Amino acid sequence: MPLTVNIELSDKDLEHFNRAIDKARELGEGKSNQEVVQGAMDLLEKAQQSEPPEFVKQRLLLLDTLIAMIRDEGWALSGEDAQHVRSALTYFSVPGDAIPDHVPVLGFLDDAIMIELCARELRHEIDAYADFIEYRQREADRRGLKPDTVGRADWLDSRREELQDRMRRRRGREGGSGFGTGYGSSSGYGAASTSYTGGWRPGLFKFG
Numbered sequence: 001m002p003l004t005v006n007i008e009l010s011d012k013d014l015e016h017f018n019r020a021i022d023k024a025r026e027l028g029e030g031k032s033n034q035e036v037v038q039g040a041m042d043l044l045e046k047a048q049q050s051e052p053p054e055f056v057k058q059r060l061l062l063l064d065t066l067i068a069m070i071r072d073e074g075w076a077l078s079g080e081d082a083q084h085v086r087s088a089l090t091y092f093s094v095p096g097d098a099i100p101d102h103v104p105v106l107g108f109l110d111d112a113i114m115i116e117l118c119a120r121e122l123r124h125e126i127d128a129y130a131d132f133i134e135y136r137q138r139e140a141d142r143r144g145l146k147p148d149t150v151g152r153a154d155w156l157d158s159r160r161e162e163l164q165d166r167m168r169r170r171r172g173r174e175g176g177s178g179f180g181t182g183y184g185s186s187s188g189y190g191a192a193s194t195s196y197t198g199g200w201r202p203g204l205f206k207f208g
Helices: 011-028 033-048 054-071 079-091 109-121 123-143 154-173 190-197
Strands: none
Touching (some): 011 079, 011 109, 033 054, 079 123, 109 123
């Protein structure tokens, strides 16, 4: 019989995660984008070799989304937009988990919590990218193309620019100056994460 466990993080708990991301940034200084992304990919691949609970699986799918956003040639994030996502991925590319990953069931719990908090900070980026991959899939199907072969096709330009502009406006309205300015309530993305599998993206997620 399944068991439901709700986790509520206090302000003190959130301060712990804020300190953890700050420490990860320090350890990640000097790393290239490729090294940061590869570190996050290594974590995701390691997680897929274990049998994490559903809560963790849902958040790992979100991590896969963040990785895909950086790797996706068609999405082509650059400048400050790319830096927001890179800042999130840095935490997952350096050692120092509160719970060692090899611990059965709970090994990736701290990673899952951090992914959830990152999703809150990057909700506008995630929303915009989800709309982009759905558009690309739909248009590729209509044109008789495979979405993984279209790259930076001209017909993607206007939609990508529109979505990224929307993303920046929404982020700006909330006064967001960057990643890690403070975490709060749950993003809610974990429960709805299956919505991010509706179109092709350069992801690694292979859980059933």
